[in-house]
Amino acid sequence: MIRVEKLTKDYGPTRALDGISFEVKDRQILGFLGPNGAGKSTAMKVITTYLAPTDGQVTVEGHDVTKDPIGVRRKIGYLPETNPLYTDMRVDDFLDFCGQARGLRGNTLASRRKFVVEACGLGRVLKKNIIELSKGFKQRTGLAQALIHDPKILILDEPTSGLDPLQIIEIRSLIQQLAQEKTIIFSTHILQEVSSTTDRVIIINNGKIIADGFISEIRRDLSDVTQVRAALGASRDSVERELAAISGVEGVSLVGEVNGSVTVELRTSRGQDVMKSVGELAVKNQWAVHELSSPTLSLEDAFIELVRRQTMGKEARHG
Amino acid sequence: MGSVFIIFRREFRSYFDSPIAYIFLIVFLLLTAGWYMTAFFLMGNADMRSFFGNLPLFNLFFLPAVTMRLWAEDNRIGTMEMLMTLPMKSWHIVMGKYLASLAFYGLGLLGTITIPITLTMIGSPDMGAIVAGYLGSFLLGAFFLAVGIFVSGLFKDQITAFVVSLIVCFFFYLVGDGTVAQTVDGWVSGVGSFLQRFVGLTTHYADIQRGVVDLRNLIYFVSMSALFLVLNTLALEGRRY
Known part of the structure; x- marks a missing residue:
């Protein structure tokens, strides 16, 4: 003990x-x-x-x-x-x-x-x-x-x-x-x-x-943070612009771009709603959907997220 | 006692794990005995006065080399962390290491025993003076080694530990010297002779060498050695904070 x-x-x-x-x-x-x-x-x-x-x-x-x-x-x-x-x-x-x-x-x-x-x-x-x-x-x-x-x-x-x-x-x-x-x-x-x-x-x-x-x-504890991963057949600019505009999305980061398919990860606290919105957006713009998923947070992601929160909390207090 | 002995045994053995120990001993014996022998044939006296007279100077270089490794090595390779988390009191470890260096020096002194043996064979030396001389040399060594182990605890680098302990030992040697005391007295009256009497080691050493084994001289060497061993223990304890 x-x-x-x-x-x-x-x-x-x-x-x-x-x-x-x-x-x-x-x-x-x-x-x-x-x-x-x-x-x-x-x-x-x-x-x-x-x-x-x-x-x-x-x-x-x-x-x-x-x-x-x-x-x-x-x-x-x-x-x-x-x-x-x-x-x-x-x-x-x-x-x-x-x-x-x-x-x-x-x-x-x-x-x-x-x-x-x-x-x-x-x-x-x-x-x-x-x-x-x-x-x-x-x-x-x-x-x-x-x-x-x-x-x-x-x-x-x-x-x-x-x-x-x-x-x-x-x-x-x-x-x-x-x-x-x-x-x-x-x-x-x-x-x-x-x-x-x-x-x-x-x-x-x-x-x-x-x-x-x-x-x-x-x-x-970190379940309020989810990531949505989407691979869409469209131009990089339009994907980034339109996805960032979805309500509930806190950030868009580009993972890669292969053969006209753009893969991005979205940070959000409302995973299910965002998934739905991304789907609707793809239908509206007639984008091909190669992937749309919400992977569980790996320990690595959890760690980065926790360290990020602590650092942000500190900045908020100082600022 | 058990833990002191365990540390002592490891440290003493580790002297002989590298060839340096043998080189040390050989150089020590060659220098001290060789130096003496040249004087011996010149003077033709069956005594060891010049041997014991030169020994402090040799020891100034020889003994810091014996102690430089004791803690600096542990600081450098990280075994300090293991030693300091053993279920032992710090002063047990200090004593174990110190006694190992003292035993090593004792071994060196023992090697010079051929000189008095030779003297008894070719003449009739004053054995009392020789025994007193050895006692003085041992006490002097005990003091220098205590300085050395304390200094070694402050550094990671053995060479730095060597140089700094040489300087500290040299200070105690120098302020005991009559000429130095007079010069200092000339600057500030009384300071030089005060230092010579209470801090310097030369007069105490010379007294014992002459056969005056009086309590004051013994107390000087024993308490000076104890002082540096206590400082060593305190420095070890202090590093935790």
């Missing part, structure tokens, strides 16, 4: 986190999503006690990060964004060091090491110096380091960054496997990653949470 209440973190004059609050229950897996520099890593650094909060309260399994950082550290396995490896050490020596530093000894250490080596697929490189490993194996070693003491909570900062597609799938499935018994927070700026790994997602932008919930919920 991780509880974050009104967490604020300043780096000098820069506010990296601005009063965020959320909770992660036991055995929940949470995806942190946001553009680079949004505050994902900062939030994780505070939860892992690497940084102290400027304001607000964070507790991990009941331990407060300011009052009892050692208690928090015992519960957490952490893979920072800059994978922390002593590259001049051998993989097995490094894992032993991490295990011992986490208080493991003798048989417990040996059995835990065996487990993480198997889980992370490190058997082949155990006797190699870390500096000789490929990026994928380095990342796995970092993950093994975070797992060695069997922590209840795993904090993974961009665990799949810089890996090739095959390695990404491996790491993802490992995370899903671990999620059965651990509480996990992981961050990413790749949207697809969240939908393929977890249901619960928090979207952070400019140090604020702009969405928190299940992916389906976030989509539903």
Whole structure:
């Protein structure tokens, strides 16, 4: 159980986190999503006690990060964004060091090491110096380091960054496997990653949470925004002009123009009405209709829309 | 104690993971012993006075090189984040790293043991003075290494850490020097001799080397080392805010 209440973190004059609050229950897996520099890593650094909060309260399994950082550290396995490896050490020596530093000894250490080596697929490189490993194996070693003491909570900062597609799938499935018994927070700026790994997602932008919930919920909250996609056999100018004039259409963007067919996307809050109007318009002008649809909002679109709304809200307040 | 030892062992081993440790030791032994031997044959005395007299100057360069890596490397490759989220107190990690550097320096000193052995074989040196000399050298090293580990914590770049700790150590060496103290006294009366007595290390070191192992001299080295280790711990804790 991780509880974050009104967490604020300043780096000098820069506010990296601005009063965020959320909770992660036991055995929940949470995806942190946001553009680079949004505050994902900062939030994780505070939860892992690497940084102290400027304001607000964070507790991990009941331990407060300011009052009892050692208690928090015992519960957490952490893979920072800059994978922390002593590259001049051998993989097995490094894992032993991490295990011992986490208080493991003798048989417990040996059995835990065996487990993480198997889980992370490190058997082949155990006797190699870390500096000789490929990026994928380095990342796995970092993950093994975070797992060695069997922590209840795993904090993974961009665990799949810089890996090739095959390695990404491996790491993802490992995370899903671990999620059965651990509480996990992981961050990413790749949207697809969240939908393929977890249901619960928090979207952070400019140090604020702009969405928190299940992916389906976030989509539903944005259901007032729809897109209508239309491919019409007419000239580009007339399509753009006439469609923009339909009531309820907030914007027209050109997707492409192929063989006399113009494809556009319309932003609107009244999808059904607009679809009908587009149909009527096509009949009236005798345009060929190649496509007329209202695709569901992808996570990508939802994300862009949410970030756009936050930025617009800010401008409205300042303006 | 457990966690100090775990950090100590990793740091001490990592000295020997690269050939630099061996090069360091060889250069240290060649310079200190070689320098001494030329003087030895010139003077023909069975004592180590010139050895211990030159050692602070060698240490000014040698010891910052031993400590420059200790934190700067962690700052650079990101292992800092792992170390600082281990369930250990910061000062345990500081002590583990510090003791590793001290042990490495001790190893270097141990290598010069051939000199007193040779002396006993060809003459009858004053063993008391030699033991006191070694004690002084060890304390001096403890001080320089504490300065070095503190400075290393402030930088990402090892070379910068090396140069800055050399300058800081040199400051403590210089203000203890009699000529420097007199010059400073000439500018502002009393300041030079005050610095020489309470801040500079040269007089304390020279006292011990002469066999005057008095409490004041011990306190100077121990408290100066402790001061920089505390500063190192505070700097580590402070970076969280």
